[in-house]
Amino acid sequence: MKADELAEILADHSLFADCDEAELADLILRGHFVQYKKGDELIMQGDPGNSLLILLSGNARTSMIASNGTEIVLDYAEAGQVLGEIALLDGGERTASVTAIEPTSALSITRDALEDILAKHKNMALRLLKVMAKRIRSANSMIEGDRAYTSGPRLARYLLRLSVVGAEEGRLKLDLSQSELGNFAGMSREHINRQLSAWSDGGIVAVESGKVRILDHAMLSHIAEADS
């Protein structure tokens, strides 16, 4: 892989978008290219965490299994995103698993490599700090949603989170099954179904062949802000 290819991949939304030539070159030099097919686990909960991944293509789901078996989807990651920093940095176990939901490739960076890169390029540390700040914000917003809102507004929030910004026809970034949506928004499959049906009747979303499409973005945002 060449530096400009990597640069192009990271160019979009990634916090690594502003890496300079030398940084990119080192990432490539010290990183290890890995490929996964749909369903593969990029990271497994409970494992020791000795490397970090930068997603290059594909999509992956970050989820954890609580000790009572409940599956909790924490996030979906796309190209440019960093995964697995936590365990790498604090030396603990992997808190969550990351599973490819389509063919996926990534750059894997070991602890030693990362330490070298951090030592050599001081902007990398700042970038990583920002990645983590973002993750904490996202976790806090998840907690806020779980604690303060009932299922309706909560589902609305998660749908909005999955919605593409320059939304072509309100299509979502990912076509999730209703069970998966449930694991993401923290509600039962049945309840998701009922909520979606209700919104579908109200013209807020369309559910066609399993795929959800947001019709009335403004209304959904309004629901997401609702007092309950």
Next chain:
Amino acid sequence: MKADELAEILADHSLFADCDEAELADLILRGHFVQYKKGDELIMQGDPGNSLLILLSGNARTSMIASNGTEIVLDYAEAGQVLGEIALLDGGERTASVTAIEPTSALSITRDALEDILAKHKNMALRLLKVMAKRIRSANSMIEGDRAYTSGPRLARYLLRLSVVGAEEGRLKLDLSQSELGNFAGMSREHINRQLSAWSDGGIVAVESGKVRILDHAMLSHIAEADS
């Protein structure tokens, strides 16, 4: 303030415990000593975040108000803890407020100062990364608790989290009112009261003059692991 005083304060559990002389000296030189009385806000939700705090003494509550008014207590901080890194690092607004729950002092470090310190001492960046990794783990475990457990096990977890390790008589680190415990564990004051009464009858905790004491630590841990 002298470097060895700071060193002593940070010695205990802080991730800054292993700072060397030069690092401590710079923290003191570039930091600004601040004092708060009970009830003061060290950090206010919604403000721009241009500094970070290292708690030197006292205790503080990190909480956020959701857009519908619900108060969510995210954590309690004690000496040695870092507060307010997120907004400082990503340049966004303060996600949460931090309120002194007793007279409290801290070292305040501006963005410029932090950047200088990070540039000068590379270990500081790693330390900060670890602080944040820890925070993400804690947020994830909060999400896990909220999603996967019913109120009983959840309250048990929060009580355990508040319990002192070398527990003298099972006393908690902080004496929280039942409403505060509710805001922390995500349940209503009334429900906290009922749960505590039930456990008190069962000899698991003692509730004496408002203060909770853990009598049967093992049992409480067992409840915290329960399937529901």
Next chain:
DNA sequence: TGCAGAAGGTGATTAAAGTCACATTTCAGC
């Protein structure tokens, strides 16, 4: 093209916890 298994749809029931209302206790400050 037919079949198995996954995904979606829907009613009835149940369980968990919030809310409301009010009594009682505790406690800090005068």
Next chain:
DNA sequence: GCTGAAATGTGACTTTAATCACCTTCTGCA
């Protein structure tokens, strides 16, 4: 010690969403 405010205790009721049970509809693929 008195007093008002805050904190606690408790019963009755309501709400929300999970669970259960079952049926229907897709969809991939042999």
